Amino acid sequence: MRKSAVITIGNEILLGKTVNTNLTFLAQELANLGLPVDYSVTIKDEATAIHQALRQCWEKYDVVITTGGLGPTTDDITKQEIASFFGKKLVFNEEVWEQVQKIFAARNMPTPEINRSQAMVPEDFIALKNERGTAPGLFYEEGEKSFFAFAGVPVEMKHIFLTQAKPILEKKYGTQDKVIQRTIHTFGIAESALAELLSDFQPPENVNFAWLPQPGRVDLRFYGTDAQAIEKVFNECYSRVQTYAWGFDDDTPVSVLHRILREKKLYLSVAESCTGGLVQKMVTDLAGSSDVFLGGVVSYANEIKVKILKVKPGTLNKYGAVSEECAREMVTGVRDLTDSDIAISTTGIAGPEGGTAEKPVGMVCFGFSVHNDIWSITHIFNGDREIIRQQAAEFALLNLIKYLQGHKF
Amino acid sequence: MRKSAVITIGNEILLGKTVNTNLTFLAQELANLGLPVDYSVTIKDEATAIHQALRQCWEKYDVVITTGGLGPTTDDITKQEIASFFGKKLVFNEEVWEQVQKIFAARNMPTPEINRSQAMVPEDFIALKNERGTAPGLFYEEGEKSFFAFAGVPVEMKHIFLTQAKPILEKKYGTQDKVIQRTIHTFGIAESALAELLSDFQPPENVNFAWLPQPGRVDLRFYGTDAQAIEKVFNECYSRVQTYAWGFDDDTPVSVLHRILREKKLYLSVAESCTGGLVQKMVTDLAGSSDVFLGGVVSYANEIKVKILKVKPGTLNKYGAVSEECAREMVTGVRDLTDSDIAISTTGIAGPEGGTAEKPVGMVCFGFSVHNDIWSITHIFNGDREIIRQQAAEFALLNLIKYLQGHKF
CATH class of the missing domain: 3.90.950.20 (CinA-like)
Incomplete structure (x- = not known):
């Protein structure tokens, strides 16, 4: 099965000033695409750290995604490091520059000169249009492998992923390895009491079974690639915990x-x-x-x-x-x-x-x-x-x- | 300067079902202790992945912390892997078992037998009392290095960290390398307009300067270990952006x-x-x-x-x-x-x-x-x-x- 790695670049996350919700979003999307995240690393906005993380992940994973470090301000060195890691030069991209100006025009503001750096794109990379901000997404492929870089602002990252990266991934890899998940949400029973209730319950080898205790409630999740086996285990488990179940899957x-x-x-x-x-x-x-x-x-x-x-x-x-x-x-x-x-x-x-x-x-x-x-x-x-x-x-x-x-x- | 690494263990985070707020909490606390997080990795609840992450981090960092994978249920293999990585046997700890029973007694429930595994502690490790749940924290040291493992449930992790791990770290490492941060919160000006306003503003080498754009507002942060230099830059910047500032530091x-x-x-x-x-x-x-x-x-x-x-x-x-x-x-x-x-x-x-x-x-x-x-x-x-x-x-x-x-x- 193909696997993904997510590299989060940002001192702010390592200082505890920002919560990494981008990883949550990408992990959900990639799991649904059959490209589950196997590994995720959060590093500083520093050349060596970026280089090391790229080397470690690009060698091992089919899809590598970075988020963060693509803003126009001076602390953002990610794009240069990405270009250097892949051995590419940065070149000025007229189309991106037009899009950046469009963003400012829509806000009735002149485009600050500092944003010209946003239009620099590594050669052989495809710039992914950002309609919510000024940093374009970046896409690069080598054979079966794909690389993406997104700005760290969640609304921009989500927008570029959904409108452009996701269709690229769907087309390139298909969806045959889609991970199937089924979840039973319970309420009103403690984790350990639930564990006793299910003590002799043993899912087959090809179905993963996870407990997700949350304050006040427990979710039971079954996942894998064998839809039939998952459905069978799911139903068996449900019949045992029915009294405490209030919903399934994405229910809240x-x-x-x-x-x-x-x-x-x-x-x-x-x-x-x-x-x-x-x-x-x-x-x-x-x-x-x-x-x-x-x-x-x-x-x-x-x-x-x-x-x-x-x-x-x-x-x-x-x-x-x-x-x-x-x-x-x-x-x-x-x-x-x-x-x-x-x-x-x-x-x-x-x-x-x-x-x-x-x-x-x-x-x-x-x-x-x-x-x-x-x-x-x-x-x-x-x-x-x-x-x-x-x-x-x-x-x-x-x-x-x-x-x-x-x-x- | 001493540095920390945080290893998050949990399929749920890599599947995008849980947001890693534990990292945010630990990163803040460790930065304040002068042990900033330099590296953070999120891995699956699998033996090889846990072993590799421990090897990578324990070699390089002064403080290594794992969260997740210490529950009583069957998918939690973290404790066995930790014991094996450090070459220790798991031994039954009477005190922990008493504490686990106390937790259930307080809930007017008998202690389910499955929780006996919670009382198994690697030899030479110190069990850290958990008054909010059943999985004790774990502490181990080798010379200048410290290792901690916590349950993944945020309320339990925070409780054990604040009551026991933090005092251990303060005593062991002192607080001389404390990272000092000052933040100016602005509102009502776009990131790029703020960047133009500060285009000729150049903090000295020993002060790090970070932009944190958030939807609708921008934070400006200065950090490093030289308190005087930070204060000077902070004041200089504030005098320029005063009109747009609404607060400082931890203000919300x-x-x-x-x-x-x-x-x-x-x-x-x-x-x-x-x-x-x-x-x-x-x-x-x-x-x-x-x-x-x-x-x-x-x-x-x-x-x-x-x-x-x-x-x-x-x-x-x-x-x-x-x-x-x-x-x-x-x-x-x-x-x-x-x-x-x-x-x-x-x-x-x-x-x-x-x-x-x-x-x-x-x-x-x-x-x-x-x-x-x-x-x-x-x-x-x-x-x-x-x-x-x-x-x-x-x-x-x-x-x-x-x-x-x-x-x-």
Whole structure:
């Protein structure tokens, strides 16, 4: 099977200032093309390091991709090193220069002279048009091997990859070695309990089996090139874990929720305290959310809970804002305010301050309203503020999903 | 100067299913300790690959860290490979086993037998206590060199690093080679325009200068080990770009906004349409947000804009929901509803559908209300739905910040 290597060039990633999301994107795309990434290295924007990484990868892999280091500014030496590694000269490319000027014209700006360097392309390389920025992508091939270089800005890299590199790769290598993946998403069972449940479950040699524990849930993945074998194992595993499964493959809590609400023609509203807007942000991450989501309230301060959501001051006094009682009043409040079919509420202690022995950091109360059913639950999450909020938002959606999957309307 | 290497072990990252945030965290921490990451490699959970990466890194670097592959499930072979690379046997560690059982006891669960493998530790290695999960960290040293292995789950890795690995590194290596970084955050000027503004600006040899273009803004970073030289260059650069600077170093739009609002004792509220809760989520990302933020409304559907925010139906009919007129009514609506000093509103087309020639995808109208000043602006963002929303939320915060930085109250 053909394999790829990705070289990420950038001091910023090695300094921890940027997260390498480019690798994630390229890895997904290349796996789907049957050219899975086998190796990835992150190096500094330095001549020796670039040279070494290119030598190591170009020798061993069919497809080598670099990202980063193609900007117009002075710290970018990648293009010179690439040209030198392949023994090519840099030559001025009129077409690229025109495209760079076009980008600036569209922004109603004159093209700064410094951008002329963007039009320098190693000879025998093909410049890949960049409509989102000034650094063209670069493509070079030697027999069966392919080399690509992209700018590090994710939106530019993705654009050039999808519009030009991907078609080149599809045409050159076909898709017969496509890696097939099937995933079961579970919720509500710990990794080790799931492992015990599957302790005597042994996939055949030609199917890879991976556990992906995430905070609060576990994904089970099967992958390889034998579609039939994968399907068989996948179904066998699913029959064992069905109770805990909420989705498959590329499903996300949000995509599953959208699908259910759209099918059942139900509208959602949300009232959030500790999650501060995150639940609603997630629900609207997907296009078409206006079909299933009306809106909601972020009632961070108690006065907002009382004034807008009609939570009773007595409830706040007696039980506190972080209580199932308050969560219930928030959820009925937002349901009535928006006239929605379904509503979710969250109120909790995201930390790091504000916890007590009785109500520790990580404790979150949830309210749910589905037609005439109203209920509330409490869960304690571990982790820092961000993880607690993220898990709480996902927990709210997954609980609603499991309820909706188990009920007819 | 001492240098580190990070080895990430995990098929999931090479398949693009997980983003490598562990590297980001470790890179920041190690740079601060004067042990900057010089090289990072991501490999499969396979014996040969693990062995090769260990050989390559252990020979060349002072500190080598692996993350991933230490779970109890069957696909984790990392610990055996580490033991074999260093020529050690795995031995059962009673203390680790007790800690694993404690973790399960705290969850009111019996300890699954499969977790006994977690208590196997290579001889001469020190097990680092994991209070967030079952896989202990591992530490080994040979003379001046240090090796660490951590589980891949970010919350566990961070916990073990901060509580145990960091003190070991501080004690062993001191902090004399600490990398010093200073960053200027700019907004409202394109990368190339900034480059022209700084075209004759040349930092000295011992100060590294990096451009970090991000969607909608550019960071300028100076780093090295000579604190005085860095400070001098930093100040010189700042005096040139002052108009566009909104913060320094670890400042984020949210941290700067919190600081200003707290200083001025002002409370914020937010009304969001296209950003769907993201602005409020960002504002509440930081602890202590209840000092500066009351809450707000996500008015995704037009009925919610009218019913809750009192946007006039006539405004929606005449100008549409994506209009400066609507943004102004949303912002005064949420201000009145919450009785806040300051308010922000967003309404736009996040895409990918819904654009027209007159109102393209990416067009977002913003409303601002600061005491008696009310204004609105329109901006067109490029990118996919996620990037448009992210940029729009940040744009809203940065515009408010630039206004507040320029006005006395």
